Amino acid sequence: MAPIIPVIMCGGSGTRLWPASRETMPKQFIPLFGDLSTFQMTALRFRDDPRFTEPVVVAHDDFRFIVAEQLRVVGLSARIVLEPDRRDSAAAVAIASLVGAQSGEDAVVAVMAADHLIENAAGFRDACARAGEAAASGVIMTLGLKPTFAATGYGYIRPGAPIGATGAVKVEAFVEKPNEETAKRYISEGYLWNSGNFVFRAETMIDELRQHAPEILAASTKALENAERDLGFTRLDKASFMQAPKTSIDFAVMEKTHRAGVLPVSFDWSDIGGWGAVWEALPHDASGNATVGQVELLDARNCLVHSEDILTTVVGMENALVITTHDAVLVTTQDKADKVKSLVETLKKRDRAEATQHLRVHRPWGWYQRIDIGPRFQVKRIMVKPGGKLSLQKHYHRAEHWVVVHGAAEVTRDDEIHVVRENESIYLPQGCVHRMANPGKIPLEIIEVQVGSYTGEDDIIRIEDVYKRA
Numbered sequence: 001m002a003p004i005i006p007v008i009m010c011g012g013s014g015t016r017l018w019p020a021s022r023e024t025m026p027k028q029f030i031p032l033f034g035d036l037s038t039f040q041m042t043a044l045r046f047r048d049d050p051r052f053t054e055p056v057v058v059a060h061d062d063f064r065f066i067v068a069e070q071l072r073v074v075g076l077s078a079r080i081v082l083e084p085d086r087r088d089s090a091a092a093v094a095i096a097s098l099v100g101a102q103s104g105e106d107a108v109v110a111v112m113a114a115d116h117l118i119e120n121a122a123g124f125r126d127a128c129a130r131a132g133e134a135a136a137s138g139v140i141m142t143l144g145l146k147p148t149f150a151a152t153g154y155g156y157i158r159p160g161a162p163i164g165a166t167g168a169v170k171v172e173a174f175v176e177k178p179n180e181e182t183a184k185r186y187i188s189e190g191y192l193w194n195s196g197n198f199v200f201r202a203e204t205m206i207d208e209l210r211q212h213a214p215e216i217l218a219a220s221t222k223a224l225e226n227a228e229r230d231l232g233f234t235r236l237d238k239a240s241f242m243q244a245p246k247t248s249i250d251f252a253v254m255e256k257t258h259r260a261g262v263l264p265v266s267f268d269w270s271d272i273g274g275w276g277a278v279w280e281a282l283p284h285d286a287s288g289n290a291t292v293g294q295v296e297l298l299d300a301r302n303c304l305v306h307s308e309d310i311l312t313t314v315v316g317m318e319n320a321l322v323i324t325t326h327d328a329v330l331v332t333t334q335d336k337a338d339k340v341k342s343l344v345e346t347l348k349k350r351d352r353a354e355a356t357q358h359l360r361v362h363r364p365w366g367w368y369q370r371i372d373i374g375p376r377f378q379v380k381r382i383m384v385k386p387g388g389k390l391s392l393q394k395h396y397h398r399a400e401h402w403v404v405v406h407g408a409a410e411v412t413r414d415d416e417i418h419v420v421r422e423n424e425s426i427y428l429p430q431g432c433v434h435r436m437a438n439p440g441k442i443p444l445e446i447i448e449v450q451v452g453s454y455t456g457e458d459d460i461i462r463i464e465d466v467y468k469r470a
Helices: 038-044 061-073 088-101 121-135 180-188 202-212 214-225 249-254 275-281 334-349
Strands: 005-009 056-060 079-083 108-113 140-145 156-163 168-175 192-201 228-230 233-235 260-265 290-292 295-298 304-307 312-315 320-324 329-333 360-363 366-374 377-384 392-394 398-406 408-413 416-421 425-428 434-437 444-452 461-464
Touching: 005 038, 005 088, 038 061, 056 061, 056 088, 061 079, 061 233, 061 360, 079 088, 088 108, 088 202, 088 214, 088 249, 108 121, 108 202, 121 140, 121 168, 121 192, 121 260, 140 156, 140 202, 140 249, 156 260, 168 249, 192 202, 202 214, 202 249, 275 304, 275 320, 275 334, 290 295, 295 304, 304 312, 312 320, 320 334, 329 334, 366 444, 398 408, 398 416, 408 425, 408 444, 416 425
Parallel strands: 005 056, 005 108, 056 079, 079 233, 140 260, 290 304, 295 312, 304 320
Antiparallel strands: 108 192, 140 192, 156 168, 156 192, 168 260, 228 233, 320 329, 360 366, 366 377, 377 444, 392 434, 392 461, 398 425, 398 444, 408 416, 408 434
16 A cells, blocks of 8 residues: 555634634644644654655645744645635545545545644554555544543544454444533443544545535635645635535535444544643643643642743642733633633624734744834834845834844845844834845844834735745
């Protein structure tokens, strides 16, 4: 059998992990369990295994440079396919199948989420390879986890008759998330957790999409046929892709097909569906507490305290979740953590930017973070990675003052080019055409002071941009 093509799906906004996860930087790209994000962990899972090809990543256009940068950091390359709009998992799986089919009629694809935590990488690869053997016969395989407790947050699979000698069995039914009593019954009857990881021949999935979801297949086919190569990315045609109905692959195909199989497997797995799952996955102290960042606890039990850059202290609490970020704090209890998604919806209705946007905003060239803002001024901290270059731009309503605190900046100001070094500054009058670049080999950091009648991001008039945003 030819090597399996791993396809990593980077959809989802991760609102249940707010405020650490937000739409502008969702959970799959956040290092919740150490120095690496779950996306990076997923991509690294297949390194140096000849049973698998270089991965394909399907991600929203907004995250193209985050995906590329996180792969670069861990020394990996991948084919990155960009969705111009979120159409749910069915369209993404259709694209994965069509991309896989480009490798040949017998191509086998393993589709997986970027936000799952699987510590046993070798066990996962072996499971995908075994599932691939069954998939080669025309079965759409999923990995079914043997339950370790009566989970109410996972869907379940009722297994059926064996498929050959691979250990795989047919799927008799996919069932929705149960209550606790039903979950206990499912476990006693041999049901499996539905992990949401699929392994199939590309042509098999295409055939099932043609039968059960022809509109999704047609839109995805046209979007890929009319795709453009842009800065190394495969950018799907927006007009075509928008014609795909929004629905999940479970509803579009898996609940309707007669070709579904499941491979029962046993390894630690979590879809990190909420802060409770993060607490379970992290190491605990003698009192059952899990902590990340600058945290001090006193007389606390079974708590999760996650802190970004600021000291967070908890005294005399049990089963608490305390999450602090630069601009928002969440305090709840383990049994109420499932209400975080509803909280985020409330914040959106009140037009709170914190619901969807981080204080640190990532750009292709690096990032910026607001330090202070008031009437007629704004102060930002800006980091430009080596080789990064901002767009050539101007502003109608503000002037800017840049102070270099680390590295050296090459600054274009109208017809002049200046090199501004550490502890030096440059003034950019309102209306001047300007650009900043980092020609060095170390990150460039500056403090930007904006002064004017309006300091919003929509007062950026891009004239030229190496990242094609102009």
